[in-house]
Amino acid sequence: MQQCRNFHEVTGNVIVPNMVRGIDHLKDPRLNKGLAFTLEERQALGLQGLLATNFKTQEQQIDIARISVDRYKSDLNKYLYLVELQDTNERLFFSLLDQNIEKYLPIVYTPTVGLACQRFGLIYRRARGLFISINDKGYVYNIIRNWPEHDVRAIVFTDGERILGLGDLGAYGMGIPVGKLSLYTALAGIKPHQCLPILLDVGTDNETLLEDPLYIGLRHKRVRGEKYDEFVDEFMKACITRFGPNTLLQFEDFALPNAGRFLKKYQEKYCTFNDDIQGTASVVVAGLMAATRITKKKLSENIYLYLGAGSAANGIANLTVLAMMDEGLSEKDARDRIFMFDVDGLLSTRRSQGVPKHAENFGKDMEPETDFERCVEIVKPTCLIGCSTIGGAFTPSILKLMGKHNQRPIIFALSNPTNKAECTAQAAYDNTEGRCVFSSGSPFPPVSYDGKEYHTGQGNNSYIFPGVALGVIATSAHHIPDYIFLTAAKTLAEFVHESDLKIGRLYPPLKQIKEVSLSIASEVAEMAYKKDLATVYPKPKDMQLYLKSHLYQLKYPDYLPKFYKYPDMPNIKVKSFDEAYSGIMTSTDIHRPLGKHK
Numbered sequence: 001m002q003q004c005r006n007f008h009e010v011t012g013n014v015i016v017p018n019m020v021r022g023i024d025h026l027k028d029p030r031l032n033k034g035l036a037f038t039l040e041e042r043q044a045l046g047l048q049g050l051l052a053t054n055f056k057t058q059e060q061q062i063d064i065a066r067i068s069v070d071r072y073k074s075d076l077n078k079y080l081y082l083v084e085l086q087d088t089n090e091r092l093f094f095s096l097l098d099q100n101i102e103k104y105l106p107i108v109y110t111p112t113v114g115l116a117c118q119r120f121g122l123i124y125r126r127a128r129g130l131f132i133s134i135n136d137k138g139y140v141y142n143i144i145r146n147w148p149e150h151d152v153r154a155i156v157f158t159d160g161e162r163i164l165g166l167g168d169l170g171a172y173g174m175g176i177p178v179g180k181l182s183l184y185t186a187l188a189g190i191k192p193h194q195c196l197p198i199l200l201d202v203g204t205d206n207e208t209l210l211e212d213p214l215y216i217g218l219r220h221k222r223v224r225g226e227k228y229d230e231f232v233d234e235f236m237k238a239c240i241t242r243f244g245p246n247t248l249l250q251f252e253d254f255a256l257p258n259a260g261r262f263l264k265k266y267q268e269k270y271c272t273f274n275d276d277i278q279g280t281a282s283v284v285v286a287g288l289m290a291a292t293r294i295t296k297k298k299l300s301e302n303i304y305l306y307l308g309a310g311s312a313a314n315g316i317a318n319l320t321v322l323a324m325m326d327e328g329l330s331e332k333d334a335r336d337r338i339f340m341f342d343v344d345g346l347l348s349t350r351r352s353q354g355v356p357k358h359a360e361n362f363g364k365d366m367e368p369e370t371d372f373e374r375c376v377e378i379v380k381p382t383c384l385i386g387c388s389t390i391g392g393a394f395t396p397s398i399l400k401l402m403g404k405h406n407q408r409p410i411i412f413a414l415s416n417p418t419n420k421a422e423c424t425a426q427a428a429y430d431n432t433e434g435r436c437v438f439s440s441g442s443p444f445p446p447v448s449y450d451g452k453e454y455h456t457g458q459g460n461n462s463y464i465f466p467g468v469a470l471g472v473i474a475t476s477a478h479h480i481p482d483y484i485f486l487t488a489a490k491t492l493a494e495f496v497h498e499s500d501l502k503i504g505r506l507y508p509p510l511k512q513i514k515e516v517s518l519s520i521a522s523e524v525a526e527m528a529y530k531k532d533l534a535t536v537y538p539k540p541k542d543m544q545l546y547l548k549s550h551l552y553q554l555k556y557p558d559y560l561p562k563f564y565k566y567p568d569m570p571n572i573k574v575k576s577f578d579e580a581y582s583g584i585m586t587s588t589d590i591h592r593p594l595g596k597h598k
């Protein structure tokens with residue numbers, strides 16, 4: 001990929017002359033711009049004959065790509081089309097996403113990315129990112145060195161043990177870091193060449209995968225214990241040796257026994273965060289802050305009951321405690337307002353299993369209870385938060401109880417993908433007489449209730465991690481403390497307008513998400529300077545302007561110096577692409593001999 005380095009040696013928007021030529025230029029997804037190459041570019045780069053003679057602007061190509069994706073009925077096929085596009089024409093992929101974010105986010109991200117991971121053996125075509133296996137232990141740095149890009153600023157990595165709510169998918173989990181990093185670019189404008197997805201392959205305990213002939217990973221049980229820890233340790237060191245000490249390292253979808261302890265172990269040693277713990281905490285606290293405007297109850301006046309007491313639950317609960325302390329509560333009083341329920345029931349200090357260490361802050365000295373509905377009856381929460389991976393666990397009778405005890409019950413069904421959500425948006429409204437304040441991890445279609453339509457929001461960490469990452473990368477921060485996520489939460493909550501709340505949305509609409517990410521990045525960057533985490537000096541005078549100057553440019557670049565005169569794109573009246581697609585192309589289609597463009 002040496003040619004990509006040349007590409008980055010651009011000055012302004014014009015490429016220096018040592019540009020790769022011919023078919024290699026077209027084969028590089030970073031350089032390719034399809035039929036948008038001008039005649040002069042085609043001549044200068046040796047592309048004539050390698051492209052159809054017609055010209056299509058980037059906008060026209062976006063239209064064609066959109067029509068092509070929408071032709072597919074199955075979401076997995078749409079996903080495949082988009083991945084293929086990313087692999088052949090990166091700018092077209094990101095500009096298509098940019099213009100259709102609400103439509104395609106559920107394809108490149110949850111829920112479809114979950115299905116893609118489950119089918120990864122079938123759809124795997126070419127490597128995107130690095131696969132590093134436990135057999136590479138002792139040589140991890142050498143493997144990382146094989147990655148052709150030098151300017152990597154952010155790595156998202158998983159060992160595939162807890163992929164969304166789908167469990168252990170081993171090497172099939174690679175779809176997640178790939179998807180998350182696509183959002184780095186699509187939602188926060190982080191340059192794609194600065195992003196590296198990595199799958200740490202230590203085996204899988206998923207028996208089905210071990211017997212799956214399509215499986216692409218190591219075909220043995222997970223390596224655990226000391227050897228696994230040493231491997232992860234070596235990996236962390238190798239990343240910063242290769243790309244520098246401030247490389248952002250995002251843990252994603254590690255299983256509960258590893259997620260929290262790695263965060264503790266590395267949080268102050270590396271520029272790292274755990275998205276499932278901290279990113280999720282931030283987006284949910286933002287949603288809770290927005291909810292206070294509906295319920296008229298401060299965070300510290302709520303009672304929280306979690307179904308699930310794992311990474312996400314504890315991350316959210318701990319940040320909620322910080323937010324309640326901000327409102328003046330003591331830490332103990334804040335914790336007392338939070339109840340959790342895991343696979344063994346209510347986290348009661350009196351139960352025979354005791355309270356698991358990862359959730360020890362939230363154990364309660366009360367009678368053990370293993371029936372969740374009874375627990376709702378006893379605790380009488382104002383806010384029910386699902387991060388259990390159990391689809392439909394908030395049954396109609398549980399939702400009705402929430403409606404009985406609260407004027408405006410808060411119901412968050414955060415588990416992903418959609419079929420793991422604790423309840424649907426429609427069920428939440430139907431069973432609370434339309435009074436609930438709802439959000440979910442994966443998107444739901446609009447809800448109809450009592451003649452009104454509600455558009456519930458997506459309580460998903462995708463509102464947070466791209467912006468945080470941009471702020472961290474742009475300031476080259478050396479650590480990411482917890483308060484960064486509280487800052488992000490407050491910034492996000494401020495974006496929620498009364499008009500959003502009125503239609504049942506606790507988050508700004510997705511079409512605003514880039515603006516949100518930029519604001520989060522700006523606040524994170526300010527905080528990074530305030531707390532001496534930043535290492536880029538002098539501090540930029542205008543943070544938003546500084547951040548904007550670093551963003552990925554979606555527009556195709558010009559590959560020839562300015563002194564070349566560009567021909568105009570043919571400006572013939574043709575049918576719109578949508579129109580053309582629905583009928584048959586006629587003679588109004590563009591067809592001009594090359595000579596006319598001179």
Ligand SMILES: NC(=O)C1=CN([C@@H]2O[C@H](COP(=O)(O)OP(=O)(O)OC[C@H]3O[C@@H](n4cnc5c(N)ncnc54)[C@H](OP(=O)(O)O)[C@@H]3O)[C@@H](O)[C@H]2O)C=CC1
Nearest residue numbers: 164165256308309310311312342343388415416441460461
């Ligand atoms: N919306 C968002 O942005 C995010 C959503 N999530 C989603 O949240 C879910 C959980 O993620 P995470 O916390 O990381 O996973 P963990 O594995 O860390 O936690 C899962 C928790 O659910 C509990 N649980 C499992 N089965 C049951 C059951 N039948 N009854 C009660 N509790 C049960 C587990 O209990 P035990 O430990 O005892 O087995 C554990 O406490 C996933 O679906 C994930 O996709 C995660 C991150 C972000």
Ligand SMILES: CC(=O)C(=O)O
Nearest residue numbers: 164253276416460461
């Ligand atoms: C959204 C996310 O990070 C998860 O479900 O794991």
Ligand SMILES: [Mg+2]
Nearest residue numbers: 252253275276
């Ligand atoms: Mg995750």
